[in-house]
Amino acid sequence: MSMTQSKISNALASHDKLNELEELGHRHSPDSSALCSESDLPDGGFWAWATAFGCFLIQFCGFGYVSSFGVYQDFYTRIYLADLPPSAISWIGALTSFLADNVTLISGPLYDRGWFYQLMIVGSLLQALSLFALSFAKPGQFYLIFMVQGVLSGIGMGLTYGPCMAVISQHFSKRRTLVMSFVASGSPLGAVIHPIMLNYLLNGSVGFARGVRASAGFVSALLLISCLSMRTRALSTSKPTASYSAAARKCSRDVFFILITAGSTLFQIGYYFPIFYMQLDSIKHGINVQFSFYSLVIMNGACVIGRCTAGIIAAYTGTLNFTIASTVACSALIISMIALRDVASVVVLGLAYGYFSGVYIALMVPLVTAFTPDLSELGARFGICFAFTGVYYPALFRNF
Template sequence: MSTMAQPRICDTLVTHEKSNALEELGRVHSSNSSPLCSESHPPDGGFWAWATAFGCFLIQFCGFGYVSSFGVYQDFYTRIYLTDQSPSAISWIGALASFLADSVTLISGPLYDRGWFYQLMIVGSALQSISLFALSLAKPGQFYLIFIVQGVLSGIGMGLTYGPCMLVISQHFSKRRTLVMSLVASGSPMGAVIHPIMLNHLLNGTVGFARGVRASAGLVSGLLLISCLSMRTRALSTPKSTTNYNAAVRKCSRDVFFILITAGSTIFQIGYYFPIFYLQLDSIKHRIDIHLSFYSLVIMNAACVIGRCTAGIIAAYTGALNFMIASTVACSALIISMIALSNVASVVVLGLAYGYFSGVYIALMVPLVTAFTPDLSELGARFGICFASTAFGGLLGGPIPGALLSSQYRWWVASLFSGLVSFVGSSMFVVMRLMIYRRRWTKEAV
């Protein structure tokens, strides 16, 4: 089946946030200039629309849901399996997987625009499955083998599926798009709830590393197969996208709002991953109950599920940009507050709060990029450019704090650095809001 060519935006399909932003910029196209017709109007429901959303949810569950569980591997490798490596070196495994999952969208986004959705899903899912089964063959001390299969191979597989599985939602939903995207995005923290429980019991129990990782690989492989069978694209009368990628890049380079979104997210994510990678290890090193420490990531990601599910609902009233500002500022403050982590209560409160606001941030990224995209035929290209850039923030977000942490475990240094950097990133979204207000005032004055 051929994929839908993303049609030019028109007044009847823009979301509340997009309508406000584009009206203020004077860039909303009139209905007469849009080629969109009723045939290509997303149905906002139906069996295959919701089946596709479910399949995309499973992709998120098995993709970033698994990467977000790397804190379990970070703790296990540091204490047991890779004791000859520093925490910073080990964190490069998870950081690289996250980096590739984002940056490969620079390739998968344009391929999605050209109708390669099914091929991307199949190849990406296969790579994720193979990487986990290969990981189970690694022996203690084999850092480079683990680095290649868990960092490189798995990251590429996730990158091929992540972008297209979010973008295909726009083919099936218009008015409900932000809500459905946030529900699909909740698959990641839901996976980050289930996977840590399973991995902690398997790796730290009687099963052991090899059989435990194989059991995890079997679960992920089965769910990815179901997702590939569930997803569909819509065949429309419009031709496939022929968007020139270089032209899209030039447009992005002149779009101030796109630049601010990209720069803000990139800087923010340097600090964003610190709690995700180090909360469990932080809890254990502070001699907090070992069983609670194993569940610290579960607590965080359970709250993240709630954050992602409610983000679309609340953003419909507050606006995606306003809610994004609130969530990023809250995350930055909570990262700094990790300095005070010392007992059970602090672990639970920090995990719940950070999980919720980090979930809101991730859930709103795709709708925010969509809202500030004037031509949806370029959505895949813009998505790829934005997330390839933000991937560099994620790449540095584990190793730099890990290096600051050092073998002396100076938690206050790493927490303060990560929190301050995240504050700088969140300030970019504040600048966006101020620019919109200024243009609105100028328009009213005229």
């Protein structure tokens, strides 16, 4: 009897020891380490804020520079590519924007597999190289301009755009929406500074070649600073076990992700209407031409404020609620463009639409992040979402 009790007690002890070993192994498994790091994010610190600043510069030099294509469009139409119709020239800017969004289908999964630094370096080099190569283009060389400014620059921006937004999730948790909205403000700030600088360079005494080289040097310096500033966290970049196809299948069954993607695609189609037609409408209503040019500057300035404050307000209202409110406000303001008559109406509509559209764009990425159950799939989800929202770019710029 005592021997039986001894065997039972030994078996129980062995079972308890096995449970302890399994628990210890679970603690040190790759998946659980990623979860631990996710629940124990620093939410600040030098490298976290340095990474946010570097991502801000990526946005400033990425879509912030794409927004200055109107200056190139005007210069090409009047001087460099005068033999071509404006609709053909607009394909350069259309392709840049299209690739910047759709290359995220590639860069997103690569980011999930820990290729962040390679994507930033290669993407930045392609952007810098495309601008320096553009400065050697001669009048009438449409295909060279199309390849270096449309294709090469678009691929470079696509390699950096999605990953630079996703890496914020490795450093911030409670402040994630706030920091992502700060990073997103780099794009409209670039849309204010780059066009003004390019207008003075290309249309002044500097000329096209030296003007584009000066712009390329400025962008290259900022991209270098951004690459030196950004860091990843080791525990959060372990290779995911799920493949890209598995992540795509999971997205196809996620109803909320499907609704976010469909809603953002529909919103983006209407989003560009005031940006394309505010200046034209104000001129047709007899408003001063110089002031009409600055209507877009007013709109982009308000957009910067909207993107910077979106994260602060969303902390109290909720990201989803504030996103819905901003889309409703933008819809009402687009309809209100019917009442555009004088300087006051241009200022009010420009400020209001710039602010609420900035809020929406700033909250779109945090919204996708907030409803991503596994952050190891975040890059893949960004790629899928951005690919759909970027499909319409060629049609928009073609009609522009």
